[in-house]
Amino acid sequence: MRIDLHAHSTASDGTDTPAELVRNAAAAGLDVVALTDHDTTRGHAAAVAALPEGLTLVTGAELSCRLDGISMHLLAYLFDPAEPELLAERELIRDDRVPRARSMVAKLRELGVPVTWEQVARIAGDGSVGRPHIASALVELGVVDSVSDAFGGDWLADGGRVYVPRHETDPFDAIRLVKAAGGVTVFAHPAAAKRGRTVPEAAIAELATAGLDGIEVDHMDHEPATRARLRGLAAELGLLVTGSSDYHGSRKTCVLGEYTTDPEVYGEITRRATGAFPVRGTGGA
Numbered sequence: 001m002r003i004d005l006h007a008h009s010t011a012s013d014g015t016d017t018p019a020e021l022v023r024n025a026a027a028a029g030l031d032v033v034a035l036t037d038h039d040t041t042r043g044h045a046a047a048v049a050a051l052p053e054g055l056t057l058v059t060g061a062e063l064s065c066r067l068d069g070i071s072m073h074l075l076a077y078l079f080d081p082a083e084p085e086l087l088a089e090r091e092l093i094r095d096d097r098v099p100r101a102r103s104m105v106a107k108l109r110e111l112g113v114p115v116t117w118e119q120v121a122r123i124a125g126d127g128s129v130g131r132p133h134i135a136s137a138l139v140e141l142g143v144v145d146s147v148s149d150a151f152g153g154d155w156l157a158d159g160g161r162v163y164v165p166r167h168e169t170d171p172f173d174a175i176r177l178v179k180a181a182g183g184v185t186v187f188a189h190p191a192a193a194k195r196g197r198t199v200p201e202a203a204i205a206e207l208a209t210a211g212l213d214g215i216e217v218d219h220m221d222h223e224p225a226t227r228a229r230l231r232g233l234a235a236e237l238g239l240l241v242t243g244s245s246d247y248h249g250s251r252k253t254c255v256l257g258e259y260t261t262d263p264e265v266y267g268e269i270t271r272r273a274t275g276a277f278p279v280r281g282t283g284g285a
Contacts, residue, residue, distance in 0.1 A: 079183025182275025
């Protein structure tokens with residue numbers, strides 16, 4: 001089985017619609033794909049409706065968190081999307097996205113970058129607007145060569161010239177909320193240093209004690225030595241190890257199935273989940 005547990009659609013900052021995503025996942029030879037848009041489940045219904053025969057969809061979300069001033073992302077799988085407390089927290093995060101993005105656009109214009117809110121909104125479409133959409137606007141304008149370059153320290157990264165903080169959930173609260181909604185939690189790309197400061201391993205141990213289920217080890221932003229270190233940490237803490245592409249369509253260079261999760265780990269994730277269950281495709285629209 002080929003299992004990719006981290007992918008995004010136009011419901012957040014990917015370039016594939018949810019239907020295109022599942023069709024592309026099947027074409028890439030995947031058996032299982034997780035739709036984990038940022039702080040939203042809006043793409044789930046469309047993905048299920050279009051699910052090709054033989055492909056299994058894991059519903060989820062990537063939750064925006066912050067610990068001791070460090071931004072981090074928590075992958076939440078197979079939770080009940082209607083659970084009131086977790087739903088309210090996701091809406092609080094999403095509601096802060098537009099004013100934050102507008103503030104970053106204003107900062108860019110103060111620096112002489114001719115970006116407009118209309119341009120960013122066009123790029124975001126129906127998705128939850130965020131930094132990747134602003135990064136794409138900078139690429140369109142020729143200010144930077146790639147979305148990754150836009151996340152360098154000069155621009156959109158934490159502490160960058162146009163960075164604006166926003167509401168992010170305490171990860172201990174996020175773990176509690178996801179667990180209460182019957183879901184499973186995995187720390188996304190925990191050592192992706194190119195994105196900015198990373199959470200120390202001592203804090204990961206504390207998160208594990210609080211109920212964190214796993215860490216995403218095999219990821220494009222982790223070098224081989226980093227993956228080896230994280231595997232050792234996971235073994236020490238009793239955490240599951242996942243691998244994923246973090247696919248965003250054409251917005252990033254990674255491809256579906258570039259990194260995958262062991263079938264036994266996937267089985268354990270589904271065993272622990274009680275809020276929702278994987279959906280097997282029977283041939284969608």
